[in-house]
Amino acid sequence: GDSVTQMEGPVTLSEEAFLTINCTYTATGYPSLFWYVQYPGEGLQLLLKATKADDKGSNKGFEATYRKETTSFHLEKGSVQVSDSAVYFCALRGDSGGGADGLTFGKGTHLIIQP
Amino acid sequence: DAGITQSPRYKITETGRQVTLMCHQTWSHSYMFWYRQDLGHGLRLIYYSAAADITDKGEVPDGYVVSRSKTENFPLTLESATRSQTSVYFCASSDHQRQGKGSPLHFGNGTRLTVT
Numbered sequence: 606g607d608s609v610t611q612m613e614g615p616v617t618l619s620e621e622a623f624l625t626i627n628c629t630y631t632a633t634g635y636p637s638l639f640w641y642v643q644y645p646g647e648g649l650q651l652l653l654k655a656t657k658a659d660d661k662g663s664n665k666g667f668e669a670t671y672r673k674e675t676t677s678f679h680l681e682k683g684s685v686q687v688s689d690s691a692v693y694f695c696a697l698r699g700d701s702g703g704g705a706d707g708l709t710f711g712k713g714t715h716l717i718i719q720p
Numbered sequence: 721d722a723g724i725t726q727s728p729r730y731k732i733t734e735t736g737r738q739v740t741l742m743c744h745q746t747w748s749h750s751y752m753f754w755y756r757q758d759l760g761h762g763l764r765l766i767y768y769s770a771a772a773d774i775t776d777k778g779e780v781p782d783g784y785v786v787s788r789s790k791t792e793n794f795p796l797t798l799e800s801a802t803r804s805q806t807s808v809y810f811c812a813s814s815d816h817q818r819q820g821k822g823s824p825l826h827f828g829n830g831t832r833l834t835v836t
Binding site (some may be wrong): 636637639646647648649650651654656694698699700707708710711712713 | 751753755760761762763765768778810812814821822824825826827828829830
């Protein structure tokens with residue numbers, strides 16, 4: 606079945622550092638890919654998405670490019686802020702339908718940004 | 721306000737009790753989902769619904785019951801709560817029946833359930 610793998614962390618960085626959170630996936634066909642962010646005590650919020658190979662999703666300074674050849678969707682940001690501290694989830698929706706009408710999530714990466 | 725709301729935000733119950741978590745959305749999205757979030761497991765799909773009166777099992781359905789008599793509501797019931805069901809529960813909705821598989825899920829703020 607479909608699966609998503611990402612580093613769990615915690616990942617600790619200093620403010621203004623460059624961020625990369627790796628995400629790789631296994632799925633048949635051509636899934637849509639998503640990054641969600643979860644702040645403490647809140648639900649998940651969509652950060653960005655990409656629906657086909659070589660698409661780049663971007664939002665709030667974050668970017669991720671859909672790489673079909675490496676089955677990856679790594680999240681990047683050039684200069685992180687303390688307010689970016691949160692848990693980040695990579696997710697996909699595959700082609701198989703049925704229970705996969707929902708999203709398949711990675712386990713989440715806890716990001717901590719220190720001033 | 722438009723959106724997806726869950727109630728209660730926090731619930732403590734005893735083993736063996738029945739408890740119902742509520743979920744309401746105002747977008748008229750066709751699909752609704754229940755996930756549970758546990759440390760080390762991420763989010764796992766419990767049940768989903770494609771439309772009113774249509775529900776189906778997800779990855780971890782045992783011990784849970786759902787219903788969907790109206791498009792906007794999707795309650796989740798634990799018929800006899802167990803300690804292993806202590807978790808944070810998230811409801812979500814999606815319009816991907818019309819928007820396709822690129823449409824995102826929209827999440828509520830969750831219910832933190834503790835079973836003692």
